[in-house]
Amino acid sequence: MQFDTGKEAMSFVPGPEKSALPLYSIDVHEIVEYSREAVVSSLNSMEELSVTNGAITSSYWDWKWLFQFDGNLLTIDFTCMGDNDGLWGGSNLTGVCTAAEIVRIWNHFIDSGMTAVYLHRADCRMYTLTEFTAEFLTDDMQNL
Numbered sequence: 001m002q003f004d005t006g007k008e009a010m011s012f013v014p015g016p017e018k019s020a021l022p023l024y025s026i027d028v029h030e031i032v033e034y035s036r037e038a039v040v041s042s043l044n045s046m047e048e049l050s051v052t053n054g055a056i057t058s059s060y061w062d063w064k065w066l067f068q069f070d071g072n073l074l075t076i077d078f079t080c081m082g083d084n085d086g087l088w089g090g091s092n093l094t095g096v097c098t099a100a101e102i103v104r105i106w107n108h109f110i111d112s113g114m115t116a117v118y119l120h121r122a123d124c125r126m127y128t129l130t131e132f133t134a135e136f137l138t139d140d141m142q143n144l
Contacts, residue, residue: 001099001136005074005092008122010102012076012109013090015118015126023118023126032116036060036080039088042112043076046105067105072097076105090120099136103129 003010014031015023040063043049049065052075063078074095081087093102102119106129109117118126127135 001138002096003099003102004096005094006096009092010122011090011092011120012106012117013120013126014081014088014114015116017116021128021131023128025120025124025126028126032114033081034088034114034117036078036086036088038112038114039078039091042109042114043091045112046108048104049076067095067097067101069097069101069104072101074101099132099138103133103137106132 013025014034016028016030017032019028040060043065044051046065048069049067052064052066060078060080065076067074067076072095074093074097077092077094079089079091081089106117106119110129118128119132120126
């Protein structure tokens with residue numbers, strides 16, 4: 001399945017350690033906090049990602065990564081939690097990608113110890129990796 005973030009906004013966000021499903025962001029009151037350094041380190045260590053902006057700036061808000069796979073381009077940005085620049089607030093996804101490519105990036109977060117990362121969609125639905133995979137990962141499974 002192909003996703004076009006120009007038509008539907010999506011982002012990776014920190015969420016609760018455990019929650020009743022389905023989960024919507026308006027129902028979230030507590031989240032696992034991830035430091036900005038941990039998230040930047042995780043994204044920088046992913047082979048398919050290249051830093052397009054951020055390495056030369058001191059502001060975490062300016063960091064951006066480009067994901068290129070099978071002709072698709074996806075930009076991942078960086079936001080901080082409110083006024084607290086020490087915590088990751090999420091990363092918006094911009095571009096076109098498949099469900100398998102989203103899962104590939106998501107698995108990297110999990111492999112980096114960030115197990116409470118959710119995919120947040122425009123309707124405020126927050127997906128766990130298991131939910132997202134069951135609903136959207138079909139024929140592109142072989143691309144993982």
